[in-house]
Amino acid sequence: GDSVTQMEGPVTLSEEAFLTINCTYTATGYPSLFWYVQYPGEGLQLLLKATKADDKGSNKGFEATYRKETTSFHLEKGSVQVSDSAVYFCALSDPYNNNDMRFGAGTRLTVKP
Amino acid sequence: DAGVIQSPRHEVTEMGQEVTLRCKPISGHNSLFWYRQTMMRGLELLIYFNNNVPIDDSGMPEDRFSAKMPNASFSTLKIQPSEPRDSAVYFCASSPRGGPGSTEAFFGQGTRLTVV
Numbered sequence: 543g544d545s546v547t548q549m550e551g552p553v554t555l556s557e558e559a560f561l562t563i564n565c566t567y568t569a570t571g572y573p574s575l576f577w578y579v580q581y582p583g584e585g586l587q588l589l590l591k592a593t594k595a596d597d598k599g600s601n602k603g604f605e606a607t608y609r610k611e612t613t614s615f616h617l618e619k620g621s622v623q624v625s626d627s628a629v630y631f632c633a634l635s636d637p638y639n640n641n642d643m644r645f646g647a648g649t650r651l652t653v654k655p
Numbered sequence: 656d657a658g659v660i661q662s663p664r665h666e667v668t669e670m671g672q673e674v675t676l677r678c679k680p681i682s683g684h685n686s687l688f689w690y691r692q693t694m695m696r697g698l699e700l701l702i703y704f705n706n707n708v709p710i711d712d713s714g715m716p717e718d719r720f721s722a723k724m725p726n727a728s729f730s731t732l733k734i735q736p737s738e739p740r741d742s743a744v745y746f747c748a749s750s751p752r753g754g755p756g757s758t759e760a761f762f763g764q765g766t767r768l769t770v771v
Contacts, residue, residue, distance in 0.1 A: 633760075643686075
């Protein structure tokens with residue numbers, strides 16, 4: 543079945559460092575791909591998405607490109623801030639598989655001043 | 656729209672008691688998901704519905720767990736009897752069904768369940 547594998551955490555960075563969180567997927571159809579963010583004590587919020595190959599999703603300085611050839615959707619940010627500290631989830635939704643939505647295990651990011 | 660609404664936000668119960676978690680999805684959304692989140696196992700999909708019909712319940716841990724969606728605006732997740740290992744945060748999410756690009760999920764704030 544469909545699945546998502548993402549880089550294990552935790553990840554600790556200094557402010558203004560470059561961030562990469564790797565994500566790869568397995569799907570039977572042509573999924574949409576997402577990154578969600580979860581701040582402490584809250585539910586998951588959509589950060590960005592891409593719906594077809596070579597699409598780039600971006601929001602709040604974060605970017606991820608849908609790479610069909612490598613089945614990847616890595617999250618990047620050029621300069622992280624303390625306020626970016628959260629748990630990040632990669633996810634896929636397969637509209638050709640009954641809208642099944644699967645999440646990776648999550649990667650906890652801590653940014654230190 | 657107020658978003659996905661879950662109740663209660665917190666629940667503390669004794670082992671063996673029945674627990675019912677409630678969810679009101681966003682109006683017009685056709686898909687509804689129940690997830691469980693723990694430190695050990697991360698975010699697990701328990702069950703999801705399309706148009707009120709359960710599509711995949713393979714994530715439901717055991718027969719003590721059951722979920723219903725009697726109509727498009729309400730769903731419940733029931734645990735009977737509850738056990739301490741059921742302690743977790745339970746999230747409900749809904750999604751507008753459709754073709755590619757319209758399937759992002761919107762999450763509720765979660766219910767933090769503690770079974771003592």
